[in-house]
Amino acid sequence: MTRRSESSSVSPDMRLFVHHRTVYRFSEPQDRVIQMLRLTPGSHVGQNVIDWRIDVDCNARLRPGRDGYGNETAMLYVDGPLSSVSLAVTGEVLTEDRAGMVAGAAEPLPPELFARSTPLTAPDEALRALATEVAGDGGPPLDQVHQLMATIHRRMRFLPQKRSEVRPAGASFADGQGGATDFAQVMVCAARLLGLPARYVSGHILRPGHQHEWHEAAHAWAEVHVPDYGWIGFDATANRCPDDHYVRVAIGLDYRDAAPVSGTRTGGGSEVLDVGVRVGMDQSQA
Template sequence: MTVRSESSSASPDMRLFVHHRTDYRFSEPQDRVVQLLRLVPASHIGQNVVDWRIDVDCNARLRLGRDGFGNETAMLYIDGPVHAVSLAVMGEVLTQDQAGMVAGAAETLPPVLYIRATPLTAASEPIRALAAEVEGADGTSLDRAHRLMALVHRRMRFVPGRRIDGRNAATAYAEGEGNAADLAHVLIAAARRLGLPARYVSGHVLRPAHQHEWHEAAHAWAELHIADFGWIGFDPTADRCPDDHYVRVAIGLDHRDAAPVSGTRTGGGSEVLDVGVRVGIEG
């Protein structure tokens, strides 16, 4: 599947190339594999998709669509016997620094919906206490959002490559460490306690010193809806608002709504999943 669009940006600040591979290996042949893919970014102000391609290494059917959050999706159907599946994503995106502000993106749901907690983002007593530290501080809602991001960044140690294993925000915060998804969940849980609509974002980030390396997972951050500004991205892993180093792919209430790949299989045995992500300024 190939996606192409013409850039509407007169002077892009960054040209990013994304390579994302997902490999499944099964201990026994599978009768059928069905996967929901949220791997395709959309163009909006500050982000223009020039070229984007998904390749599958076996005979498969793809059905394109859009989910309730406005994410571009593809349903992948593979009939067995299936011993292994490899997905390869390659894309080129032009980005500009918008100071984290999101504009021109598909918005299918009202901000108030993103106040609702989920099992992954329910606020424990320690997370409520974290939100209370910010709630009593002076300043605007935007100031409080920045302070909250900085607190999560300081209180939690980022562990790159840690697998998404269904840990919720309360467990991650209690352990004091986690991957990018864990830190995003904690920020979202605390922000909702402050009455700020907050949502999960999956995507990619350029780390200039590591652009030739493969990483074990895509990136994740949060977006908070701030009065008079709209949606603004906050990345507690890096303690900064997303800039032209970021490619925004999918959103949701939590990781499960925006996971790059999820689905089911029909067949016995076990599976081994291997993910590799590389973002650079060279194709």
């Protein structure tokens, strides 16, 4: 499935090439696999998708659509018997540094909806104490969110390896370490405790000096709706607002709403999921 942008109005600071591979291997042949794919970014101010393609290594049907959060989706249907399924995503995106500010993206829902918690972003006493500490220092909301991001970055250690399970924000914060998903969900939970709508974002990041390396997961960060500014991205993993090194793909209340791949299968046995992501500045590096 190939998609090209109809817009070319962005004056880019960066041209990024993305390659995202997902391989399912099953211990027993499967009768059918159905997956929801949130792998395709949208164009908006500061991000212009030039080319984006999803390829499947077997006879499959892809039905494009859009979910309730405005994310571009594709339903994948594969009939068996099959012992594995491989997805290859390649794309070219022009990006611009807007200091994390989001404009022109699909926004079918009001910001107030993102003020509610979910099981993965439910607050506990430690996270309430964190929000109270940040709020106690006073200052305008934008300064408080920046302080919150810096505090989470300082108190948690980043683990680049992908975890096999997705943990609630409270468990990740208590553990003091985690991947980008953990950092993003902690940031979302704590920002809501400050009284600000916040949402989870999945996407990709260019890591200078690591453009030829495969990473085990896509990146993730948070967006917070700040009075007088609107939606702004905050990446607690890197302690910075997303810039032209980022490709924004999907949003949701938590990880499950924006997961790159999710779905069901018909058949017994177990499965092993292998994910690899590489982002570069030229075609050969993606």
